[in-house]
């Protein structure tokens with residue numbers, strides 16, 4: 001297994017300074033090779049490799065070499081088959097680091113790369129985003145930045161996703177079985193998986209899960225330690241135990257106003273209490289995403305941001321089936337849908353089954 005650092009050069013060489021010094025210190029104990037572009041890798045080296053993409057964004061959140069990388073990833077969908085990635089983004093403003101991180105993660109994943117849970121470290125211009133970590137570690141913000149990059153590289157190098165004989169998949173939705181295109185695609189996919197996987201479906205419709213009330217950190221920890229949450233209910237009694245048991249979660253996501261629906265968002269917010277007790281590195285995230293018109297990538301990035309980057313779920317290669325359909329029943333008639341569902345089911349089995 002080899003570690004490659006893909007160090008994307010900034011347009012203004014001055015913008016390379018901080019990211020280079022962080023990388024030099026963070027990589028001290030890791031055997032690695034630094035390259036400036038993915039094209040420098042021999043394609044035979046990619047399967048099994050660990051890739052760290054390091055992107056300086058400067059003051060205005062742009063980088064023309066990064067744009068060329070996006071073009072390459074999107075135009076060569078099999079380019080990163082079999083490798084695992086993580087991302088370091090360094091900016092000079094308070095904006096754009098997270099949005100660029102999710103954009104790159106989505107493109108890497110669609111090109112065939114897995115991403116470890118919590119695959120992004122971002123240094124905002126002021127490094128103010130490290131103030132809590134810095135306080136906990138008793139170091140300054142730069143020290144916390146360096147510690148986060150070191151920790152991420154260590155996780156990247158060591159990560160192995162555990163496979164199971166008969167994996168458990170928790171399916172979460174908030175749609176009507178009768179009319180929803182997203183649900184109809186899931187029913188077809190479920191038929192392809194039910195012999196080899198244990199499937200547990202939970203519906204989160206119409207207020208069955210109240211949104212997070214944003215309790216103070218210590219109160220959230222206090223409730224979480226005894227497996228509880230301030231609001232209790234379905235989330236505490238059924239959903240948390242099901243998440244703990246699952247080897248993968250499957251999010252069924254219709255595009256509602258270019259975002260996840262409110263009920264699914266409430267599930268993710270309310271997962272915070274459990275996340276305070278436990279990391280989800282050994283659980284995979286899959287999704288079916290259906291838009292009436294456009295914007296499936298926005299939902300994909302939202303899921304990556306919330307569940308892979310924030311909540312630490314492992315992102316298997318091509319984690320989502322993305323389709324466009326509007327009127328009830330339309331999804332099952334999309335040209336090529338059967339073949340894409342076969343491939344998606346095979347991808348899920350390859351990720352989860354030993």
Ligand SMILES: Cc1cc2nc3c(=O)[nH]c(=O)nc-3n(C[C@H](O)[C@H](O)[C@H](O)COP(=O)(O)O)c2cc1C
Pocket residue numbers: 175179180181182183254255256257258259290291292293294295325326327328
């Ligand atoms: C409240 C609501 C908001 C929607 N917003 C969008 C949107 O912003 N973009 C889009 O492409 N489709 C949008 N749609 C259409 C759905 O994505 C579409 O119906 C698709 O089939 C998935 O939903 P379904 O699983 O309920 O069928 C919206 C639908 C609803 C009910």
